[in-house]
Amino acid sequence: EDQVTQSPEALRLQEGESSSLNCSYTVSGLRGLFWYRQDPGKGPEFLFTLYSAGEEKEKERLKATLTKKESFLHITAPKPEDSATYLCAVNAGNNRKLIWGLGTSLAVNP
Amino acid sequence: DGGITQSPKYLFRKEGQNVTLSCEQNLNHDAMYWYRQDPGQGLRLIYYSQIVNDFQKGDIAEGYSVSREKKESFPLTVTSAQKNPTAFYLCASRLAGDGYTFGSGTRLTVV
Numbered sequence: 001e002d003q004v005t006q007s008p009e010a011l012r013l014q015e016g017e018s019s020s021l022n023c024s025y026t027v028s029g030l031r032g033l034f035w036y037r038q039d040p041g042k043g044p045e046f047l048f049t050l051y052s053a054g055e056e057k058e059k060e061r062l063k064a065t066l067t068k069k070e071s072f073l074h075i076t077a078p079k080p081e082d083s084a085t086y087l088c089a090v091n092a093g094n095n096r097k098l099i100w101g102l103g104t105s106l107a108v109n110p
Numbered sequence: 111d112g113g114i115t116q117s118p119k120y121l122f123r124k125e126g127q128n129v130t131l132s133c134e135q136n137l138n139h140d141a142m143y144w145y146r147q148d149p150g151q152g153l154r155l156i157y158y159s160q161i162v163n164d165f166q167k168g169d170i171a172e173g174y175s176v177s178r179e180k181k182e183s184f185p186l187t188v189t190s191a192q193k194n195p196t197a198f199y200l201c202a203s204r205l206a207g208d209g210y211t212f213g214s215g216t217r218l219t220v221v
Contacts, residue, residue, distance in 0.1 A: 004152075034209050043116075043200050043212030044153075087153075097143075097168065098210070100152035 002027040006101035021104045023088030024070040032091040078108045112137045116213035131186045133201035142184040147198040
């Protein structure tokens with residue numbers, strides 16, 4: 001069965017303390033892995049799409065990487081405004097829908 | 111600016127009542143989606159449409175209905191047959207090969 005698992009479920013960091021979020025997947029025929037940021041009471045905001053193992057993308061303090069089994073979202077020197085839930089989703093074979101993880105809730109303390 | 115507009119932001123439904131959630135996009139995207147988000151659960155697909163006048167059931171379509179008469183609009187009706195409708199509803203659209211763009215959501219509460 002296709003599955004996406006995110007860890008940890010919740011993460012609390014001090015401002016400036018770098019860390020990584022994990023998204024592991026077991027799917028057949030990966031056609032894209034997506035990272036989103038979601039603030040409370042709002043819709044997810046698109047961050048990155050990764051298509052093949054070895055691919056990396058960066059945006060400000062965020063860097064996403066992809067292997068054949070998992071993706072990491074690296075957060076370098078986070079700020080309080082990076083606090084949000086980060087969602088991972090995989091498009092596997094069937095191009096019509098995504099398989100979503102449950103998210104990692106990140107809190108960055110000043 | 112292009113984007114997706116969902117309305118209303120908050121909606122209250124009485125028992126036995128049908129309610130309709132609006133979703134409009136001006137991104138010229140062909141595909142549109144409705145998701146439901148509940149605490150502790152991932153996003154679950156209700157319905158999706160890849161072209162005008164065509165739509166397909168997602169994983170949890172029971173108790174919901176949709177229409178796609180215009181490219182820009184994809185309204186969702188939550189019928190009285192949906193026994194647990196209280197949730198956060200998200201509409202999204204997509205251009206083939208790109209990531210999904212989401213609206214700001216509608217929070218539906220049964221009163």
